[in-house]
Amino acid sequence: QVQLVESGGGLVQAGGSLRLSCAASGRTVSHYAMGWFRQAPGKEREFVAALSASGAITYYADSVRGKFTISRDNAKSTVHLQMDSLKPEDTAVYSCVQYSGPFYSTTVRVDYWGQGTQVTVSS
Numbered sequence: 520q521v522q523l524v525e526s527g528g529g530l531v532q533a534g535g536s537l538r539l540s541c542a543a544s545g546r547t548v549s550h551y552a553m554g555w556f557r558q559a560p561g562k563e564r565e566f567v568a569a570l571s572a573s574g575a576i577t578y579y580a581d582s583v584r585g586k587f588t589i590s591r592d593n594a595k596s597t598v599h600l601q602m603d604s605l606k607p608e609d610t611a612v613y614s615c616v617q618y619s620g621p622f623y624s625t626t627v628r629v630d631y632w633g634q635g636t637q638v639t640v641s642s
Contacts, residue, residue: 521545521631523615528636531605535640539600541615541633549573549593552618552627555600557611557638567613568600572621583609605640612637 527539541553554569568589569578577589588601598615615633 521617523617523631523633525613525615525633525636528613528638530639530641533606533640533642535605536601536603537605537638539602539613539615539636539638541598541600543596543598543615543617545631548591548596548617550621551630552621552623553589553591553598554578554616554618554623554629555589555598555613556616557609557613558635559608559611562611564614566625569616569618569623570598571623576622578623602638605638607640607642610638610640 522544524542531537550572552571555567556564557567558564566580570589574591586604591598612635614635616629617631619628619630
């Protein structure tokens with residue numbers, strides 16, 4: 520059974536930074552692309568970022584490119600999302616995902632979801 524456990528969320532002022540982490544277990548993490556989604560209150564869930572199994576290829580939503588950085592440590596089975604220059608509109612529940620294969624694309628299936636961690640950015 521695959522488990523994805525997020526941590527690192529919290530309350531931060533606008534302009535601040537947070538680093539989210541996702542600890543993965545249950546199948547060989549280094550074989551699968553990983554990513555992050557977010558869902559703000561009253562809005563649809565949206566893709567934030569993803570990276571390939573090796574970590575060599577990254578993908579970002581236009582809204583976070585240049586502000587957020589996704590990375591992974593396969594030796595520790597963890598994925599991180601460094602979030603800088605945060606704005607109130609970044610407030611959301613952020614969820615870690617594991618894809619069905621080693622590369623991301625909009626058509627690649629998400630196999631597993633974490634429970635999510637709340638990020639709140641105050642103005």
